[in-house]
Amino acid sequence: MTFSADRHHQIEQFLYHEAFLADESKLDDWLALWDSNDEITYWVPCNKDDVDPLKELSIIYDNYDRLKLRIGRTNSGLAWTQEPKSKLRRTVSNVQSSAMEDGKVLTYSNFHITELREKSREIINWIGRTEHHLITDGDSFKIAFKKIMLINNNLEMSQLSFLI
Amino acid sequence: MVANLADKTSGIDYSALIKNDRVHGKLYYDEDIFQEELEKIWYKQWVYIGHDSEVPNVGDYVTTFIGKQPIIIVRDSNQQVQVFLNRCRHRSNTICEQLKGNVGGFVCAYHGWTYNLEGELKALPLAEGFGDNFNMADFSLVKVPRLGNHRGFLFASLAEQGKSLEAHMGIASENIDRFCDTSPSGKIAVSAGIWKMKIKANWKMWIENSVDLYHAISTHASNAYMAQMMGEKSPTLANKMPASIGHFDKVVLRDLGNGHVEADMRPLRRETGMTYTGDWSDGVPEAAQNAFIEKMEAFHGKQKADDIAIDGPPHTVMFPNLFFMLQDIRWAVPVSVDETWLYYAPTMLVDAPDEINTMRLRRDEGAYGPAGFQLSDDLEVWERNYRGIATRKNEWIMMGRGADMPIITDNDGRPTQADYSEHSIRSQWQHYLKVMQGGS
Secondary structure (H helix, E strand, C coil): CCCCHHHHHHHHHHHHHHHHHHHCCCHHHHHHCECCCCCCEEEEECCCCCCCCCCCCEEEEECHHHHHHHHHHHHCCCCHHHCCCCEEEEEEEEEEEEECCCCCEEEEEEEEEEEEECCCCEEEEEEEEEEEEEEEECCEEEEEEEEEEECCCCCCECCCCCCC | CHHHHHHCCCCCCHHHHECCCEEECHHHHCHHHHHHHHHHHHCCCCEEEEEHHHCCCCCEEEEEEECCEEEEEEECCCCCEEEEECCCCCCCCCCCCCCEEECCEEECCCCCCEEECCCCEEECCCHHHHCCCCCHHHHCCCECCEEEEECCEEEEECCCCCCCHHHHHHHHHHHHHHHHCCCCCCCEECCCCCEEEEECCCHHHHHHHHCCCCCHHHHCCHHHHHHHHHHHHCHHHHCCCCCCCCCHHHCEEEEEECCEEEEECHHHHHHHCCCECECCCCCCCHHHHHHHHHHHHHHHCHHHHHHHHHHCCCCEEECCCEEEECCEEEEEEEEECCEEEEEEEECEECCCCHHHHHHHHHHHHHHCCCCCCCHHHHHHHHHHHHHHCCCCCCCEEECCCCCCCCCEECCCCCEEECCCCCHHHHHHHHHHHHHHCCCC
């Protein structure tokens, strides 16, 4: 089932807000967008878009505790990859939304993230497609599931040290 | 006189660049030295290229590189692993462009020359135009001159002659055995996927770091921070963090010969009871844990199974490009003097309960890969290592920690030092010196 234009707009605004917080490295606020139970999944598959996580490797396969650890580490000043922090701007587009059987909102979107690393004066492009599962939470949403399918997940890549 | 050209040296005096406790920065950034390394190391010595479990079935292939040369690893119709240079015998085109897959043969896109899985030229359009003396049997794909397999680990040498793989591995082959013996079938598989990474750094910075215990204190300083975070939730969780300062002084750095170096964790584990997988049992149902132990004992015998549980896998770099650590194998391809491709693969224990292998994946994903908490620190320090090397004053790289301490010969006759010594790195460089001076 697809949503009304207003509802779809609300969903898009949430995705843009999530992208903004990640770009600004407001990671505690970004973490607050997640449903804080152990069932959540923050997932970047490795080698292909569809892997069986019980049998196959991912680049990131975080539950809530590990995601919290990831953010704590990134903010600690001891994660050398992010000292100094990357400058980030991401574009989220091609948003498709529909209702899942369990009442969650399913979205697919494309992203293009430009990462500027001051220390090496490099610009790295991260491009891919995202699947979100969102739980309706009053006027907003909580993220239950986010799967990031990088187009280069099967090629040699540079360190992925920001929250994608 | 092509052979002589290949043997031509740059005239660089390596002994002037490699001292016992320091090496010169030129060794990492000089283009001529990199070219000479290709000739003397990558295109001559035994190089790790892949694991035979990556091509389990007839027609399975993967494409990779030896140095800069593209190769195809394929399982032929007789179940044998073949390794071909990825080059059509006609006009040199690469004949396989996929990273991996399954095929019945290889067809060159350029003029349609077609090879079977054994590399034999089987068909080509308009063959009659090549004249009466043209013999298809003369145009098989070129095989790597020497291919060796030790418990599934594939090594290739592009030199027609040289020391055997057994001689090259020496005592380090026991480390491969120890790695495989952590499995209840004695077999591991590279079947779960491979992290693929690139760094803007010279390949030697990677092998140095991989047997450098001293760096863990600072490079991985965030471990202590994360342990504290985990401790707030659960003190037992905090204990599962990788050991940092205070433990690694007991690790014995062993020069295994031929540039292979082990950071021997066994003395540390035997003394402290530190388990080699962290707490792998976390989240694994008891039935699966018991099944694993039963299988280990059935396959290895009780005594050996107990020893394996304590001693764990080796932490070893085999020169020039294979690294065993914990559950992973890691290997490198030198792309250029300032770029290296790295491959890290958590291995699956063949015949172990599925829950054990799943836990290996989850545990490794926290630590390694391009976003892993441990490895991203290393990826960063390698690049800083390389950026700093552009400076042209005081160009010596110091590796003198422990240089004035005694070297202890162990029961295997191998020279060792402990206490975070850089003996491990010095051992690699002494072998490098020998090879670059024309030795093997």
